[in-house]
Amino acid sequence: MMEATARAYTNIALIKYWGKRDEQLFLPMNSSLSITLDQFYTTTSVQFCTCLSADIFILNGQLASEQETVKISRFMSLLRDLSGKKLYAVIDSTNKVPTAAGFASSASGYAALAAAGTKALGMDSDDQTLSKIARQGSGSACRSIYGGYVEWQKGDKEDGTDSYAHQILEAQDWNLSILSVLLVPEPKEVLSREGMKRTVETSPFYAGWLDTVEVDLNTAKSALQQRDFEMLGNVLEGNALKMHATTLGANPPFMYWTSATLDVMQQVKELRATGIQAYFTIDAGPNVKVLCQPKDEQIVQEKLKDIPAVQDVYLCHPGPGITYLPQSK
Ligand code: PMV
Numbered sequence: 162m163m164e165a166t167a168r169a170y171t172n173i174a175l176i177k178y179w180g181k182r183d184e185q186l187f188l189p190m191n192s193s194l195s196i197t198l199d200q201f202y203t204t205t206s207v208q209f210c211t212c213l214s215a216d217i218f219i220l221n222g223q224l225a226s227e228q229e230t231v232k233i234s235r236f237m238s239l240l241r242d243l244s245g246k247k248l249y250a251v252i253d254s255t256n257k258v259p260t261a262a263g264f265a266s267s268a269s270g271y272a273a274l275a276a277a278g279t280k281a282l283g284m285d286s287d288d289q290t291l292s293k294i295a296r297q298g299s300g301s302a303c304r305s306i307y308g309g310y311v312e313w314q315k316g317d318k319e320d321g322t323d324s325y326a327h328q329i330l331e332a333q334d335w336n337l338s339i340l341s342v343l344l345v346p347e348p349k350e351v352l353s354r355e356g357m358k359r360t361v362e363t364s365p366f367y368a369g370w371l372d373t374v375e376v377d378l379n380t381a382k383s384a385l386q387q388r389d390f391e392m393l394g395n396v397l398e399g400n401a402l403k404m405h406a407t408t409l410g411a412n413p414p415f416m417y418w419t420s421a422t423l424d425v426m427q428q429v430k431e432l433r434a435t436g437i438q439a440y441f442t443i444d445a446g447p448n449v450k451v452l453c454q455p456k457d458e459q460i461v462q463e464k465l466k467d468i469p470a471v472q473d474v475y476l477c478h479p480g481p482g483i484t485y486l487p488q489s490k
Pocket residue numbers: 173174176177178179193267268299300301302353354443444445
């Protein structure tokens with residue numbers, strides 16, 4: 162049977178991937194750093210069959226839209242090219258994320274699909290190869306192959322062979338708390354793909370991003386090695402703010418924050434003023450992730466839940482990399 166099932170967890174960037182130097186190969190302008198989370202994941206089964214003349218994509222138990230299927234099928238064609246097997250598949254993917262949260266992550270999705278798809282094709286790929294493959298579905302997916310603390314090195318080559326992720330620390334090496342703050346849903350924002358492109362092409366602030374992101378990355382890596390939470394918190398919060406500042410200079414300008422995003426940022430600052438170390442980061446959307454140490458996680462969670470615009474707060478810790486499940490769901 163040409164089938165396999167894999168699970169991958171979402172990740173949250175501490176130092177952001179923001180901007181591509183190659184749109185087709187998903188090559189980033191800068192290296193990035195993330196934590197793979199233990200709570201939100203995608204489980205994907207892939208079953209190839211000679212009986213199919215096209216891919217079928219089932220997402221959360223329902224046949225996916227044509228648009229979603231086209232995207233997935235493009236990625237499956239990459240696997241077909243790499244394996245030399247011209248076979249189509251049924252792809253059955255389930256996201257374990259809070260429903261209707263805007264949390265859905267392409268990172269866990271493409272990481273799980275790369276792992277299950279290559280295994281079903283008998284390709285026996287190592288993690289580095291999987292990371293390069295997953296990258297071509299969604300850049301941040303290359304980091305979800307690994308658990309714990311992960312760096313995606315941008316690489317210098319034009320063919321992308323040196324652009325992949327690797328683990329810096331295992332999940333159990335440093336247990337931090339990551340609170341995923343779910344805000345009241347708002348209309349859909351600018352997708353990360355479009356947001357990056359517009360920023361790189363038009364924002365005068367993008368040069369400032371590129372000038373400082375490598376220094377931020379090195380500071381964050383030193384903080385990880387020294388387990389220095391204050392140093393890590395300061396650099397990750399500053400890096401997120403710089404990424405978001407570039408969007409304001411784009412043409413047309415855009416911003417991912419809502420007033421609720423600002424309410425959470427304000428609460429984090431107030432917590433710090435009372436001596437509790439908590440730091441925020443924000444990806445390409447309004448939701449906020451707050452990092453703190455396990456000893457403070459309960460009080461931070463309570464304070465965040467008190468904010469009227471907050472729907473829920475999910476407590477996460479560093480989680481595992483790719484896992485294969487013995488049989489299809
Ligand atoms: O991989 P994408 O296209 O989902 O882009 C991710 C971009 C950010 O989430 C904003 C930053 C990051 O490094 O994950």
